Amino acid sequence: MDQVKFGGELLSRLLEHLCSQIDGCEGVGLSVWPEGTSLRAFGVAADLDTEQMSSGSGPLVEASRDERQVSGKFAGTDVVAVPGSWGDGGPIVLTVYLSHEPRAEDLKAIEEVEPLVATAAAVVEFCAGEVLRADQMVRMVQHRRYIEQAKGLVVGARSCEPGEAFELLVRTSQHANVKLRDVAAALVLTVGGTLEDGAGEAAAPPSAAQEVARRLWDALRS
Known part of the structure; x- marks a missing residue:
């Protein structure tokens, strides 16, 4: 077509x-x-x-x-x-x-x-x-939105460029062996207290990702 x-x-x-x-x-x-x-x-x-x-x-x-x-x-x-x-x-x-x-x-x-x-x-x-499927495309967009939001949080906390923020998220993901999208969603949840998928509350990221995100946020604020 x-x-x-x-x-x-x-x-x-x-x-x-x-x-x-x-x-x-x-x-x-x-x-x-x-x-x-x-x-x-x-x-x-x-x-x-x-x-x-x-x-x-x-x-x-x-x-x-x-x-x-x-x-x-x-x-x-x-x-x-x-x-x-x-x-x-x-x-x-x-x-x-x-x-x-x-x-x-x-x-x-x-x-x-x-x-x-x-x-x-x-x-x-x-x-x-x-x-x-359409629902998979929606999830893809939501995953990317969390990554962009997480980058913004890192930029604000470190006063760095978006590229540096993304690199930090990638390194954190690799070192902790946790998916990047889960680290990003967990960081958004840690800072904002909630996740939204455009149609209500989204499923919480795995507990391992939440622990990684808490440690990362503590380090960023110290």
Whole structure:
């Protein structure tokens, strides 16, 4: 259908734009794992995304399995893997391959473009009727809203840039082995005392995430 064709072109342009914004970018991919589907891939991502999905290991797989941003190496190449929208086949994971360890400016560029990529991918799949249902799209938007709210809380507490706030949330998630979206929701709950999903009270994040969020907020205020 026309919407899907347009959406596919938009995905390609967004990924190409992201790669152009990062010095040393060797490839960008968009995949669904454990379903094992490559939606788009440029440069080394065409081979390395497939290798990770076939072997069941690597940053792409870890990001999908743990539903959190992962930085690491695969086949000697530095990789940043970011899970975006969640469907029946698994998260849609954005992979960025670099010639160097990811720097703050690289993560910032990824942070700025990834929401657009995730939303475009969700719309493509929704129009195609293959992966996402309407309620899943609503949850995807709500997860991202919590992350943006949590970033705002960190920015206010530390007087830092949004990119630095996001990096702190990612590090906290990785060190505690708790999903980024759960840490973000827990931080919003810790500070604001409530969560809303647009239709009422949302389910509370896991207790482990709430404990991590309490410790993070205490540290931010000290």
